Amino acid sequence: MQDAQIIKAVSDIVGSENVVSDKEELVCYLFNARSRELSPNLPVLAVQPHTSAEVSQIMRLAYEHAIPVIPRGQGSCLSDNTTIDMPGTIILSLTHFKKIDIDPATLTAVVGPGAVTADIKKIAATHGLFYPPDPASFAYSTIGGNVATDAGGLQCVKYGTTKSYVAGLEVVLPTGDIIHCGSKCIKDVTGYNLTQLFTGSEGTLGVITEIILKLIPLPEGKKAMLAAFADVDKAAHAISEIMVSGVVPSIMEFMDNTLIRAVEEATHQGFPVDAAAMLLIEVDGYNNTLDAQAEKIRTVCERLGAVQIRIAATAEEAAHIWTARRMSLSALYKKARSRLSGDPAAPINRLADVLRKLEELGKKHNIVTGCYGHAGDGNVHPCILFNTDEEHQRAVQLRGEFHEYIISIGGTVSAEHGVGHEKIHYLERQLGKAQLHCLISIKKAIDPKNIMNPGCIFGEYIHG
DSSP states (O other), rough: OOOHHHHHHHHHHHHHHHHHHHHHHHGGGOOTOOSSSSOOOOSEEEEESSSSSHHHHHHHHHHHHOOOOESSSSOSSSSSSTOOOOOEETEEEEETTOOOEEEEEEEEEEEEESSSSSHHHHHHHTTEOOOOOOTTTTTBBBHHHHHHHHHOTTTHHHHHOOOGGGEEEEEEESSSSSEEEOOOOOOOOOOOOHHHHHHTTTTTOOOOEEEEOOOEEOOOOEEEEEEESHHHHHHHHHHHHTTTTTTOEEEEEEEHHHHHHHHHHOOOOOOTOSEEEEEEEEEEEEHHHHHHHHHHHHHHHHTEEEEEEOOOHHHHHHHHHHHHHHHHHHHHTTTTEEOOOOBOOOOOGGGHHHHHHHHHHHHHHOOOOEEEEEETTEEEEEEEEEEEHHHHHHHHHHHHHHHHHOOOOOOTTTTEEEEEEEGGGHHEEEEEEEEHHHHHHHHHHHHOOBBBBBTTTTTGGGGG
């Protein structure tokens, strides 16, 4: 089909007011939160359907004529998950799917993929319920994107990632067929677990048009604390000790000295700039348990040589502690023009090794590095700073070597952002040929024409 024919056919399905085809507007769809180099492939159109039936008709059209389709939320993805790999692509925006229906009787919520994650949290809380996953973008990212990437966040250490809360899905397949997998049932093992297959599939298998989320009772209270260490190894040891102490923090974040200094220079809040590492911790639950939980963590940190410990006594003091985490990335932009990052994870007992390796590679390539992350689950975010194009090339090489090291110690190159286009070349190294073949076989079985977000996750492997 010619572009004009595609535009007319899609407009006939959803109405021309829901189709974007002006080139100036389509350029916006080339961007996402991690865009560095824009794709040369402008989409033929962006469409904003309102119903699953409309999505089904669009997919039938696309399947018949082998037109690539990329489902899209807010573009907050961090691994180039929505990069346009082929000309003539349709961008399928799900922003109109904003439904949020809370069902307290079953501890579930039925939501549209265009609902903002923060709104789901707020509305659930009015029913005394809690949706725990909290990626850094939760204030503006949509739940559809969170499900598509199995997004994580600060509270994963206690509550798990998005997949732990996806009970069911409505999915439009590449053929246009609509399936419903999973349910509101607490137990449901009928057939293969397609709900979990589509969760984290990054739009490569179908279009998610409705989501059943599990909810839990809202914790009564929470308490924040900070622990600083003069030695990275002691901080890493404290993380492991806390996790086996009988207390499971709802949040346990890590910042190295580079991040601590950057934040203090930006905020002047009195953070310990001489510390090698700092842990930012939160416990939650019934109010009468919070002090005991915090004291148990304090005891562990003191025994392992913490040089400073603060336990927030008020909401204002807690907000002060979390300033360090909220300001960390913006503070870094005062240190360098830009940075490379990532979302690898390693077994939590290897955290000190991971941090030493990053520092070692920084010295090798003469690049300033820093690190923060979700310490309790081993998920780190390296910060590789650069100011010039030449430094950028060295930063790319450094990150590649760092990811290879992560794989060599039994880690993963992606803990919460997805593979996207950014990490394709690590797939065979981490998964092995046999497992990669299994994944490609699933992709080809569900999407034999490779029209769903082509290039994402598999790249050229799909043609091998």
